[in-house]
Amino acid sequence: MLLTVTDDFSPEKIHASGQCFHWEQTGPDAWRILHAGHCVRFRAQGDGVFSFSCGEEEFRSVWAPYLDLDEEYAAIRRRIDPRTDPFLWAAAESERGIRILRQDFWETLVTFIISQNRNIPAIRRSVELLCALCGEARTDDSGEPYRTFPPPESVAALSNEALNSCKLGYRAAYVRAAAEAVASGRIRGEDLRSADCEEAVQTLMQIRGVGRKVASCVALFGLHQLDAFPRDVWISRVLEEAYPDGYPFGRYSPYNGVCQQYLFAYRRHLEAPSA
DNA sequence: AGGCAGGCTTTTA
DNA sequence: TAAAAGCCTGCC
Numbered sequence: 001m002l003l004t005v006t007d008d009f010s011p012e013k014i015h016a017s018g019q020c021f022h023w024e025q026t027g028p029d030a031w032r033i034l035h036a037g038h039c040v041r042f043r044a045q046g047d048g049v050f051s052f053s054c055g056e057e058e059f060r061s062v063w064a065p066y067l068d069l070d071e072e073y074a075a076i077r078r079r080i081d082p083r084t085d086p087f088l089w090a091a092a093e094s095e096r097g098i099r100i101l102r103q104d105f106w107e108t109l110v111t112f113i114i115s116q117n118r119n120i121p122a123i124r125r126s127v128e129l130l131c132a133l134c135g136e137a138r139t140d141d142s143g144e145p146y147r148t149f150p151p152p153e154s155v156a157a158l159s160n161e162a163l164n165s166c167k168l169g170y171r172a173a174y175v176r177a178a179a180e181a182v183a184s185g186r187i188r189g190e191d192l193r194s195a196d197c198e199e200a201v202q203t204l205m206q207i208r209g210v211g212r213k214v215a216s217c218v219a220l221f222g223l224h225q226l227d228a229f230p231r232d233v234w235i236s237r238v239l240e241e242a243y244p245d246g247y248p249f250g251r252y253s254p255y256n257g258v259c260q261q262y263l264f265a266y267r268r269h270l271e272a273p274s275a
Numbered sequence: 276a277g278g279c280a281g282g283c284t285t286t287t288a
Numbered sequence: 289t290a291a292a293a294g295c296c297t298g299c300c
Contacts, residue, residue: 018293019293112293113294115292115293115294116292116293116294116295117283117284117285117291117292117293117294117295118284118285118286118292118293118294119286119287119288119291119292119293120292120293121286121287122285122286122287122292123293125285125286126285167284167285167286168284168285169283169284169285170282170283170284170295170296171283171284171294171295172284174295208295208296209294209295209296210295211294211295211296212294212295213293213294213295214293214294214295217293230293231293232293232294233292233293233294234293235293264293268293
């Protein structure tokens with residue numbers, strides 16, 4: 001089916017933003033996405049037109065919510081005043097096209113636990129090993145095999161040896177703790193999705209191996225808490241360099257997380273323009 | 276209480 | 289060898 005978008009939507013920028021680890025670029029303007037047991041391919045046709053490999057019904061029930069198409073990101077960007085906040089304005093102009101995907105809570109929790117102290121290729125490798133180990137084997141609509149992300153029960157049931165084979169290092173114990181917390185129902189994504197943002201972050205931090213940074217990423221990417229503001233080394237640099245008198249969180253609430261994504265991507269590009 | 280040093284696995288540049 | 293979207297423990 002064909003999708004026509006007038007709002008911000010850049011697959012390249014979303015892919016590069018580091019919020020997801022299961023997009024694959026299959027060609028110059030072609031992508032494959034795995035999400036919640038589904039798989040879709042799409043291609044940019046120009047002028048905001050994209051062709052998706054799925055039908056209308058699957059697009060409406062799975063991919064439109066996943067891509068957060070009901071949210072107007074241009075409207076969020078319009079809240080930024082170039083005169084009062086030139087740095088964020090420049091960041092948002094440069095990174096226009098980023099959207100916050102509505103990813104699966106459990107998968108997001110695991111991938112961001114795995115992400116600590118690692119670079120993106122290493123994160124991808126561990127996630128793929130985990131899916132190969134205990135995900136479900138399926139075939140997409142062009143006959144290519146793929147594996148689903150394993151549910152918490154499957155991960156909790158793995159032996160230490162099996163879990164260690166995913167190259168998780170010291171994070172293996174953290175992944176197990178998260179699997180047990182979710183499988184037991186002690187941590188429930190549905191509850192956290194409707195909870196206050198800070199409350200959700202605090203609850204996630206009760207899981208061993210989940211600090212404030214990972215909890216904020218999970219809230220933003222896995223619970224669609226758009227006000228969550230993950231603070232990592234890059235954002236810390238931005239706050240020091242561009243906001244010595246303090247960052248105006250109040251001005252951008254409840255969209256601080258969207259602004260964080262612009263700032264994060266922009267600052268990384270300033271460091272390494274090719275990346 | 277809250278800040279800081281050191282350690283932790285593995286991969287990549 | 290250092291750095292990579294950190295976190296935990298122990299110490300002050």
